[in-house]
Amino acid sequence: MSKITISVGLKDxxxxxxxxxxxxxxxxxxxxxxxKTNIDTKDLLYAYVQKCYDEYLNKKEYKxxxxxxxxx
Numbered sequence: 001m002s003k004i005t006i007s008v009g010l011k012d013x014x015x016x017x018x019x020x021x022x023x024x025x026x027x028x029x030x031x032x033x034x035x036k037t038n039i040d041t042k043d044l045l046y047a048y049v050q051k052c053y054d055e056y057l058n059k060k061e062y063k064x065x066x067x068x069x070x071x072x
Contacts, residue, residue, distance in 0.1 A: 001017065001018060001022075002016065002017055002018070002022035002023075003015070003016050004016075004017060004022060004026065006029075006039065007037060008039050008041060008044055009038075009039075009041045010038060032050075033047070
């Protein structure tokens with residue numbers, strides 16, 4: 001397990017994640033927010049909306065793939 005601290009709106013939040021996921025999370029967090037030490041609430045909300053949109057597109061693509069596979 002790995003403990004990660006994220007600062008949002010000048011408040012620190014500690015989260016504990018599995019080692020493999022923690023590495024992925026840290027890389028993704030860095031690619032989203034850069035090297036910021038404190039994330040604005042607005043930036044966090046925008047990032048969440050973007051991740052939801054990415055998931056939406058992924059699910060649409062998965063559904064198309066599944067429909068193609070079911071035809072075989």
